[in-house]
Every structure is written in structure tokens, then in C-alpha cells.
Amino acid sequence: MTSIQTNLKLSVKSVFYKGLFVLGIFTLLILFGCISSGNRDDKFPVYKDKNAPIESRVRDLMGKMTLDEKIYQLMQVAFGKNMTVNNLGGEMDQIPPEIGSLIYVNQDPIVRNALQKRAVEESRLGIPILFANDIIHGFKTIYPISLGQACSWNPEIVKQACTVAAKESRSSGIDWTFSPMVDVARDPRWGRVAEGYGEDPYTNAVFSIASVQGYQGDDLADENSIAACLKHYVGYGASEGGRDYVYTEISKQTLWDTYLPPFEAGVNAGAATIMSGFHDISGVPASANHYTLTAVLKEKWGFNGFVVSDWNSIKQLKSQGVAGSDSEAALKSITAGVDMDMADGLYLGNLAELIKDGSLPIERLDDAVRRVLRLKFQLALFDRPYVVEASEEERYLLAEYLSIAERLAEESSVLLKNEHKTLPISKNVALAIIGPMAKEQESLLGSWSAHGEAEDVISIYEAMKQEFPESKITYAKGCDFEGIDKTGFSEALNVARKVEVVILCLGEKKSWSGENASRSTISLPEIQEDLLLELSKLDKPIVLLLSNGRPLALGAIEPNCQAIVEMWQPGVVGGTPVAGIISGRINPSGKLAMTFPFSTGQIPIYYNMRQQGRPRSGKYQDITNKPLYEFTHGLTYTSFKYGDLKANKDTIQKSEKLVVEIPIANMGDRDGAETAHWFVTDPVSSISRPVKELKYFEKKNIKVGEVTVFRFEIDPMRDLSYVDETGTRILESGEYYISVKNKKLKITVVD
Numbered sequence: 001m002t003s004i005q006t007n008l009k010l011s012v013k014s015v016f017y018k019g020l021f022v023l024g025i026f027t028l029l030i031l032f033g034c035i036s037s038g039n040r041d042d043k044f045p046v047y048k049d050k051n052a053p054i055e056s057r058v059r060d061l062m063g064k065m066t067l068d069e070k071i072y073q074l075m076q077v078a079f080g081k082n083m084t085v086n087n088l089g090g091e092m093d094q095i096p097p098e099i100g101s102l103i104y105v106n107q108d109p110i111v112r113n114a115l116q117k118r119a120v121e122e123s124r125l126g127i128p129i130l131f132a133n134d135i136i137h138g139f140k141t142i143y144p145i146s147l148g149q150a151c152s153w154n155p156e157i158v159k160q161a162c163t164v165a166a167k168e169s170r171s172s173g174i175d176w177t178f179s180p181m182v183d184v185a186r187d188p189r190w191g192r193v194a195e196g197y198g199e200d201p202y203t204n205a206v207f208s209i210a211s212v213q214g215y216q217g218d219d220l221a222d223e224n225s226i227a228a229c230l231k232h233y234v235g236y237g238a239s240e241g242g243r244d245y246v247y248t249e250i251s252k253q254t255l256w257d258t259y260l261p262p263f264e265a266g267v268n269a270g271a272a273t274i275m276s277g278f279h280d281i282s283g284v285p286a287s288a289n290h291y292t293l294t295a296v297l298k299e300k301w302g303f304n305g306f307v308v309s310d311w312n313s314i315k316q317l318k319s320q321g322v323a324g325s326d327s328e329a330a331l332k333s334i335t336a337g338v339d340m341d342m343a344d345g346l347y348l349g350n351l352a353e354l355i356k357d358g359s360l361p362i363e364r365l366d367d368a369v370r371r372v373l374r375l376k377f378q379l380a381l382f383d384r385p386y387v388v389e390a391s392e393e394e395r396y397l398l399a400e401y402l403s404i405a406e407r408l409a410e411e412s413s414v415l416l417k418n419e420h421k422t423l424p425i426s427k428n429v430a431l432a433i434i435g436p437m438a439k440e441q442e443s444l445l446g447s448w449s450a451h452g453e454a455e456d457v458i459s460i461y462e463a464m465k466q467e468f469p470e471s472k473i474t475y476a477k478g479c480d481f482e483g484i485d486k487t488g489f490s491e492a493l494n495v496a497r498k499v500e501v502v503i504l505c506l507g508e509k510k511s512w513s514g515e516n517a518s519r520s521t522i523s524l525p526e527i528q529e530d531l532l533l534e535l536s537k538l539d540k541p542i543v544l545l546l547s548n549g550r551p552l553a554l555g556a557i558e559p560n561c562q563a564i565v566e567m568w569q570p571g572v573v574g575g576t577p578v579a580g581i582i583s584g585r586i587n588p589s590g591k592l593a594m595t596f597p598f599s600t601g602q603i604p605i606y607y608n609m610r611q612q613g614r615p616r617s618g619k620y621q622d623i624t625n626k627p628l629y630e631f632t633h634g635l636t637y638t639s640f641k642y643g644d645l646k647a648n649k650d651t652i653q654k655s656e657k658l659v660v661e662i663p664i665a666n667m668g669d670r671d672g673a674e675t676a677h678w679f680v681t682d683p684v685s686s687i688s689r690p691v692k693e694l695k696y697f698e699k700k701n702i703k704v705g706e707v708t709v710f711r712f713e714i715d716p717m718r719d720l721s722y723v724d725e726t727g728t729r730i731l732e733s734g735e736y737y738i739s740v741k742n743k744k745l746k747i748t749v750v751d
């Protein structure tokens with residue numbers, strides 16, 4: 001054997017033994033690695049790694065959960081009211097630390113953190129609780145009701161108000177609000193019109209986007225952001241006769257062109273959650289409706305958030321006649337697409353058995369749990385489960401918050417009537433402040449006022465005294481909100497005789513609107529109307545201030561007052577904005593987002609009814625057929641002159657954009673803000689379309705003597721098309737009309 005061969009043999013042998021050694025070490029490392037990996041997985045699992053992608057964290061956590069732990073994540077119950085840690089007693093112990101969500105009706109972050117600590121430290125996997133509440137128009141700094149907000153036609157300031165609500169909520173331990181409500185509502189007898197943005201689909205869509213962006217900000221993980229919830233999905237505002245919780249008859253066509261658009265806009269804006277409604281949609285309840293919840297929402301729109309039921313709406317499937325048992329109700333709801341059960345506990349009591357007997361696919365359960373966990377990760381609850389326990393003075397009613405509230409209330413107020421320029425009033429005129437609303441505070445907050453306090457509200461009477469320090473101001477209540485006691489009339493008349501102008505403050509109690517607050521008539525109670533009629537006999541100028549949560553039928557009393565201001569329910573700033581309007585310090589700019597009928601008997605009446613066969617016939621024979629104040633009506637203290645509509649061309653192809661302009665001049669003697677509303681009319685279509693449809697609006701300040709050009713860039717597929725009963729957009733060739741105010745322009749669309 002040559003030396004070369006010997007060396008080669010020794011080399012191979014050496015390599016072989018070295019290889020065995022290395023292999024052994026490698027094997028030990030693998031074994032050690034496995035053991036170490038196991039230890040690391042127990043102590044530092046992927047779902048607890050804040051740097052890992054959210055979907056990876058969700059997947060890892062799902063793989064570790066038992067069936068019971070998954071079902072607990074789909075459960076939500078209410079907890080607490082004005083409690084402290086010291087007096088919670090056994091109530092906190094009754095909350096399973098594994099629970100998915102709590103409706104937290106307290107405002108104390110200390111109690112909230114104590115609950116969260118139990119979830120994080122006492123449950124096996126440490127999954128944090130998602131805390132929720134109804135923050136509709138403010139948490140502690142209460143803003144005007146949503147219907148009033150829409151009358152501002154200023155989505156940017158509404159966004160700012162929602163941002164403030166998010167800050168106050170998150171600092172108090174709330175991660176998730178059941179807002180905005182974007183139900184298109186056309187029957188003012190329905191109490192929940194106060195919670196939404198009026199009768200128009202496009203308007204609701206715009207404020208849906210603004211609200212979602214305000215609540216959620218740029219990043220849900222931000223400590224000042226909360227998750228939004230679009231409600232009530234879908235068509236709840238169509239409840240028959242304006243009665244809550246009842247049947248709705250909605251065709252697929254109307255569902256798509258009227259009720260779905262605000263929800264689609266909110267989903268596209270990134271809304272984290274959706275709430276299913278109480279109502280029945282053409283025989284299929286909203287909380288068991290697979291078409292709307294899954295086929296449309298999750299499949300067609302690609303919504304990856306989760307759906308929560310409304311309070312007990314799963315259990316109510318039994319009273320709606322579509323489920324014979326709790327088990328069947330739970331199965332129908334989760335199969336349809338409701339992911340979390342609010343309040344009734346049917347998921348907790350029935351899902352495990354439904355999984356075991358094969359009725360409910362585990363894939364559907366896992367999908368629901370995955371959606372809930374995803375939001376908790378997006379909100380950074382796993383990484384930052386607790387909130388800073390700051391004082392109330394640091395959290396609530398800050399000067400900047402109140403400034404936004406005051407501006408929003410100013411822009412929400414609508415000057416409905418101003419005969420002979422009764423308003424504004426000179427600051428040295430003797431005034432009588434009369435009426436049941438004059439010194440009221442609680443009702444100015446409106447329904448769903450969260451943690452707002454009446455003592456924080458400035459009454460109309462106090463605001464008027466501050467606004468008119470040089471005027472002699474006297475007061476008389478006159479009457480209560482309702483009843484038959486007229487003994488206060490004489491005092492009111494005596495007070496009114498001694499002054500130059502009467503400020504009459506009428507309206508609705510806080511409880512008269514909101515959930516389960518339907519009314520058979522939208523007229524003011526007879527005693528309030530009678531007070532106005534008696535005062536009108538004195539031949540004194542009467543300024544009627546209205547605070548209410550719905551449009552009112554004023555036809556019987558409107559002739560008896562010279563000016564009317566609709567202040568809605570303005571929140572904590574109370575009477576300050578309307579006092580500024582009366583004095584002229586503020587130039588009103590609000591315009592109605594919902595029609596004011598002449599009388600209750602005109603309902604339904606709204607601006608975008610479909611075209612009818614005999615336009616001049618088929619009307620009521622005993623009352624006028626025109627509303628008292630139509631959609632977008634609103635006066636101001638200046639004078640705006642609208643020029644002619646102009647387009648860059650009058651014939652376009654379907655794929656072309658079109659720019660239409662209109663100049664608006666301020667011809668008055670004071671600066672003011674004007675909103676241009678752009679409507680589209682399609683006189684001939686394959687389906688009957690509304691007489692006109694709002695497609696765009698914009699509000700701008702215009703100084704005295706200046707002309708501002710408003711522009712609308714028309715995308716034909718977006719703005720001129722219609723959506724059919726399958727949700728498909730269809731753009732037809734033909735003539736269309738664009739109108740702003742009383743100006744109209746014809747354009748032609750060709751293939």
C-alpha cells in the first residue's frame with residue numbers, strides 16, 4: 001500500500017470518526033433544542049410575541065385552546081354600575097376569567113384593570129377581556145345626538161368628536177364602542193332616528209366613514225383608539241310603523257340601494273365589528289340571516305372583523321318563530337354568521353353539544369373565535385392589557401373637548417324659520433325665557449348619553465343670561481312637558497307682556513327618543529302647543545327653540561311663531577350654541593338631514609321617493625302633500641346666490657370622468673358657511689329610480705362679497721349607476737340631470 005493510499009485510508013477513517021462525533025453532537029443539539037424549544041414555547045409562545053405577525057399569533061393561540069376556551073371567547077355579558085374595587089364583593093368572582101367580552105357600564109379604570117388582571121393571570125392562556133359599551137355621541141363629554149350631527153354636514157368635526165369619545169373611553173377602560181348606528185331611517189315615529197344620520201343612504205355612508213375613522217384612528221393599537229361597531233345590520237330603520245323590534249319588509253333591490261350602502265362604506269373604512277339587528281327581514285331575522293351576514297358581509301365584501309348579536313337577539317329567534325329551542329337558536333345564529341353572543345348566554349350553553357353531535361362544524365366555530373382574537377391582537381390587548389389609572393380631571397371634559405362639542409352643536413343647529421328677520425336679537429332687548437325646556441339640563445343630553453351628567457349641562461336659561469348680560473331677562477316655566485295642568489299659563493302670559501321678545505323653549509324629554517321609544521304622533525304634546533297658541537295672542541315676536549330627538553310635526557303651530565331654531569339634543573354645551581345663534585354671535589349653517597313632515601299623517605315622506613305613475617294624483621286629500629321643511633332645508637343670516645352649473649363637457653363615455661362646477665356668492669353682510677348638495681336624477685332607467693339622489697356634498701366658509709366655486713368630480717360608474725338586487729352596479733347610456741339647489745344641468749352618457 002502506498003503512502004498515498006495509507007494516508008487516504010487514515011483520512012477516511014478520521015473523517016468517519018469525526019463524522020460520528022459531529023453527528024452525535026448534532027443529535028444532542030437537536031434533542032436539546034427540542035427540549036429548549038418546548039420550554040420556550042411554554043414560556044414565550046408565539047401568541048405572546050408582540051413582534052410576530054398577528055395572523056401567526058392568532059394561529060398559535062388557536063392551536064392551544066380547548067373547546068370550552070374557544071366558546072368562552074364568544075360570550076359577552078354586562079358588568080357593574082358605579083362600583084369600586086372595595087365593594088365589588090362576589091360579583092367579580094362570578095365573571096369567568098376566560099370570558100371573551102364584558103359590556104362595562106362602569107367608568108372606573110381601576111375596576112376594569114382588576115377584572116383584566118384576573119383574565120390575564122388566572123386563566124390558563126391569559127387571554128385578555130374585550131371591554132365594550134354604548135358610546136353613541138360621547139363618553140363623558142356628550143356631543144349632539146347623531147341626527148343633529150348629520151345636520152352639520154361636516155364629517156370632519158364629527159370625526160373629531162368620535163376621536164374625543166375614543167380617548168375618554170379608552171382611558172376609562174373601554175376598548176370597543178357599539179357605534180356608529182348607520183340605519184337609514186325614514187319614519188320619525190321610530191325613536192332610534194336620534195341615533196343615526198337621517199333618511200339618506202349617501203349621508204349615512206359619509207358619516208359612517210367619519211365615525212369609524214374617528215374612533216379607530218390610524219391604528220387600533222394606539223392607546224387612544226377604540227374599535228367601532230356598525231349597527232344594526234341591516235334594515236332596522238325600516239321597522240313597520242316606526243315601532244321598535246318589529247318586522248321589516250325589504251326587497252333585495254331596496255336592501256342593496258338603500259340600506260346596505262352605509263354599512264359597505266363603513267366596512268371599506270376598516271370598521272372592526274358589526275352588530276346584527278333585532279328585527280325580521282322579510283321573514284328571516286337579522287341575527288339568523290346567512291345572506292346578509294355571510295354571503296354579503298363576509299364573502300362578497302371580504303369583512304374580516306366579527307359580528308356581535310344585539311342584546312338577547314339570539315334568544316329572541318324563538319319569539320320570532322324561527323327557532324323552537326335555545327339550542328336551535330344558537331345554531332341558526334352562529335351558522336348564519338353571528339360570531340359573538342351578547343348577553344343571553346346561548347352560545348356558552350349550547351355550542352359544545354352542537355359541536356359534539358356534528359350539527360355545528362368546528363370550522364365555523366374556529367372562524368368565529370379567530371375573528372374575536374384577531375381584534376384583541378389588533379387592539380394590543382395582549383401586549384398592553386391595562387389602562388393608565390388617571391384621575392377624572394385628566395380624562396374628561398377637557399377644554400379642547402368642550403370646544404369641539406360647542407362647535408359641533410353650533411353647526412348642527414338649524415334655523416327653520418326667520419320671518420321678518422326676527423333673528424338675531426339685539427343684546428339689550430328685554431326677553432322672556434318661557435317653557436319646560438328653559439331650565440332643563442338632563443334632556444339636553446339626549447338618549448344614550450353614556451356617563452354624561454346633567455349637572456355638567458348649561459341650560460338654555462343660564463346660557464341666555466350669559467349671552468345677554470345687558471338685557472332684562474325674566475323666566476316662567478308655563479307648563480310641564482306633558483299633562484293637562486295649565487295653571488302656569490297665567491304666569492307665563494304676565495311675564496311675556498312685559499318684554500319685547502319671547503323665547504319659548506319646547507321639545508321632548510330625553511326618554512322620548514332612543515331605543516323602545518316609538519311614538520304614535522310626532523307632534524308636540526297638546527299642552528305645549530296650547531302654551532304657544534296662548535302666548536301668540538299677545539302679538540309679541542316669538543322665537544321657538546326646539547330640543548328633541550326626532551323631526552317634529554309643527555304644521556299646526558308654525559304660523560304662530562316668527563322664528564324657529566332646531567337645536568336638537570346638543571349635549572353638555574347645552575344652550576350656549578343656540579344662545580349664540582339668537583344673539584347673532586353665530587351665523588347658523590345647519591341643514592336638515594331628515595324631513596320634517598307637516599303632520600304625522602304624511603309619514604312616510606322623504607326626499608328620494610321613487611318615481612310614480614301619476615305624479616299629480618294619489619295624494620292625501622285632507623292635508624298638504626308637501627313637507628313643512630324638506631331635506632337639506634336650513635336658513636342663515638346672510639344671503640347666498642347660486643350661479644349656473646357648468647361642466648367641462650355635456651356628453652361623456654361611461655369610462656370618462658366629468659367635472660361640474662357651481663359658483664356660490666355671499667351677497668349678504670356677514671360671513672357664513674354654506675353646504676352645496678349635489679343630486680343626480682335618472683329620468684329613464686331599467687328600474688324605477690328615486691326622483692333624485694344625493695351623491696355628494698361639501699361645506700365651505702364664504703366671506704362677505706366673495707364667490708366660492710364648488711366642484712363635483714363625477715365618476716359615472718360610482719355616481720350615475722344603480723345597484724341591482726344582486727349587488728351588481730349597472731351604468732346605462734342616456735340622459736342624466738345634475739342639480740344643486742334650484743340649478744339643473746343635463747349630461748348624456750354614451751357607450
